Amino acid sequence: MTDVAIAGTGMHPFGRFEGTTVTEMGVTAVRAALADAGDPDFQAAFCATVYSGVAAGHKVLGALGRTGMPIVNVEAGCASGGAALMLAAGAIRAGQYDTVLVFGIEKMPKGIIRSSFFEPWREQAGLAATPAYFALRAQRLMRESGVTKQQLAEVVVKNRTNGLDNPTAMIRKPTTVDEVLASRVVCEPLHLHMLCSPNEGAAAVVLRRSDLAPGAPRIVAAALRSHLPGSVLGEATPLSGVPDDDITPPSTLAARDAYEEAGVTPTDLDLVECQDTDAAREVLAYEELELCAPGDAGRLVADGTTQRDGPLPVNVSGGLLSKGEPLGASALGQVVELADQLRGRAGARQLDGARVGLAHTVGRGANAAVVIVTR
Amino acid sequence: MRAPPVRDGLFAEDDSGNPYLIGGRCDECGRLQFPMASTCPACGAATVEEVRLSDRGTLWGWTAVTAPPPGYLGTVPFGFGVVELTDGLRVITRLEEPDPSRLRFGIPMRLTLVELEGEGTDSPVTTYSFAVDDA
Numbered sequence: 001m002t003d004v005a006i007a008g009t010g011m012h013p014f015g016r017f018e019g020t021t022v023t024e025m026g027v028t029a030v031r032a033a034l035a036d037a038g039d040p041d042f043q044a045a046f047c048a049t050v051y052s053g054v055a056a057g058h059k060v061l062g063a064l065g066r067t068g069m070p071i072v073n074v075e076a077g078c079a080s081g082g083a084a085l086m087l088a089a090g091a092i093r094a095g096q097y098d099t100v101l102v103f104g105i106e107k108m109p110k111g112i113i114r115s116s117f118f119e120p121w122r123e124q125a126g127l128a129a130t131p132a133y134f135a136l137r138a139q140r141l142m143r144e145s146g147v148t149k150q151q152l153a154e155v156v157v158k159n160r161t162n163g164l165d166n167p168t169a170m171i172r173k174p175t176t177v178d179e180v181l182a183s184r185v186v187c188e189p190l191h192l193h194m195l196c197s198p199n200e201g202a203a204a205v206v207l208r209r210s211d212l213a214p215g216a217p218r219i220v221a222a223a224l225r226s227h228l229p230g231s232v233l234g235e236a237t238p239l240s241g242v243p244d245d246d247i248t249p250p251s252t253l254a255a256r257d258a259y260e261e262a263g264v265t266p267t268d269l270d271l272v273e274c275q276d277t278d279a280a281r282e283v284l285a286y287e288e289l290e291l292c293a294p295g296d297a298g299r300l301v302a303d304g305t306t307q308r309d310g311p312l313p314v315n316v317s318g319g320l321l322s323k324g325e326p327l328g329a330s331a332l333g334q335v336v337e338l339a340d341q342l343r344g345r346a347g348a349r350q351l352d353g354a355r356v357g358l359a360h361t362v363g364r365g366a367n368a369a370v371v372i373v374t375r
Numbered sequence: 376m377r378a379p380p381v382r383d384g385l386f387a388e389d390d391s392g393n394p395y396l397i398g399g400r401c402d403e404c405g406r407l408q409f410p411m412a413s414t415c416p417a418c419g420a421a422t423v424e425e426v427r428l429s430d431r432g433t434l435w436g437w438t439a440v441t442a443p444p445p446g447y448l449g450t451v452p453f454g455f456g457v458v459e460l461t462d463g464l465r466v467i468t469r470l471e472e473p474d475p476s477r478l479r480f481g482i483p484m485r486l487t488l489v490e491l492e493g494e495g496t497d498s499p500v501t502t503y504s505f506a507v508d509d510a
Contacts (some may be wrong), residue, residue, distance in 0.1 A: 120446065124500060126444055126453055127467060130449075132444075136456065190438075233457070241464075242407075352420060
């Protein structure tokens with residue numbers, strides 16, 4: 001089967017950019033990625049976005065005079081970039097194209113994200129309170145895995161410390177456990193500083209048949225799964241559910257597919273970028289991605305396993321807690337981080353000898369994406 | 376006179392004035408659902424029968440919402456959680472107790488109907504909620 005290489009990457013920083021359009025941010029990221037890849041022709045483009053409206057990807061490539069090829073806009077919630085990457089990598093493997101541009105763009109509304117996912121009555125009744133669903137999931141994790149609020153705060157401190165060294169992150173300011181726990185309670189047990197900020201940004205990667213990009217990092221798995229029915233607290237966000245101890249969550253489905261596709265196990269991983277929409281979501285991902293046994297996630301925080309200098313660094317980029325979350329761009333931002341780490345150009349946050357990295361996103365739909373990159 | 380329901384078909388009251396949630400039971404696989412829809416979310420069958428769900432259950436998850444979510448017609452803070460009905464169905468619901476520290480896993484809960492003031496619209500609505508069952 002044809003191998004798929006990441007021939008080039010580009011970013012528009014994540015943050016708030018008054019006066020800059022989502023199209024302009026996309027242009028910046030796409031230009032940088034194409035230049036990094038040596039400006040190859042590409043035969044298709046996939047654009048991940050949730051809030052950018054009709055033909056958002058076409059506007060970006062139209063601004064660059066690079067149209068004529070198929071341009072497909074992809075929406076899969078927080079996993080949109082992972083979905084776009086899956087489609088692009090699959091097309092190259094199938095021999096349909098030899099070079100594909102994948103980019104993600106977003107300019108999120110401010111405040112709690114209003115989502116067309118919720119019917120008007122559900123908003124009126126107060127049941128469209130997104131952070132409350134996060135909080136219920138966090139509470140369950142604390143109850144069933146013995147994770148503590150202190151540990152949730154430690155995850156925030158870890159990611160914010162990592163983010164200090166990431167010039168494309170939005171929040172580059174250190175914090176402390178005390179400061180996190182002193183921030184206001186949004187939905188118990190989640191305090192304000194345990195939640196990432198929706199924001200703006202863009203990320204792009206150029207994928208090529210690996211023989212056209214010798215030495216470049218390779219995508220060895222790009223898996224996307226949706227939820228199985230039944231879990232009341234799953235990202236599908238239903239209004240009712242059934243006892244779910246035997247229902248495998250979508251992140252685990254995607255991770256198992258990806259490990260099998262890549263022929264790697266969690267012990268082979270050198271770094272992980274995972275969905276830290278809130279601090280508990282990161283810790284839950286440790287279990288769902290099978291980085292540890294069920295119920296053991298708190299230990300990975302307590303013993304420093306996932307610190308930057310630990311045996312399995314998680315969110316070395318600073319994670320969404322530092323970068324913010326521009327939905328369509330966030331998954332590709334993770335992949336850019338993996339590629340930078342594997343190419344030895346991650347600057348001050350460079351890990352020594354990183355060879356295998358995993359990127360994970362999960363969100364409403366439900367959609368979960370897992371991408372594995374090696375060099 | 377109670378304000379109109381936030382949506383028809385979510386709940387009703389019996390002849391004695393006891394409220395209940397209107398659920399659905401799949402004729403094919405037996406799975407319960409709330410709210411009732413025309414198809415079963417577990418097996419896809421289109422033969423779903425309306426059932427009266429239990430108005431009692433136990434608290435399975437809880438938090439409080441401290442800032443008004445988009446489109447919300449009531450006041451904050453308000454309780455928010457999951458009640459596991461005696462039928463076995465877990466339901467996302469408003470909770471009458473807005474202080475999470477006063478709630479415990481597994482305590483008995485009972486359905487109630489509450490009016491939301493209709494902030495910004497002058498049109499109050501009635502919705503379902505669960506309160507701690509002291510009986």
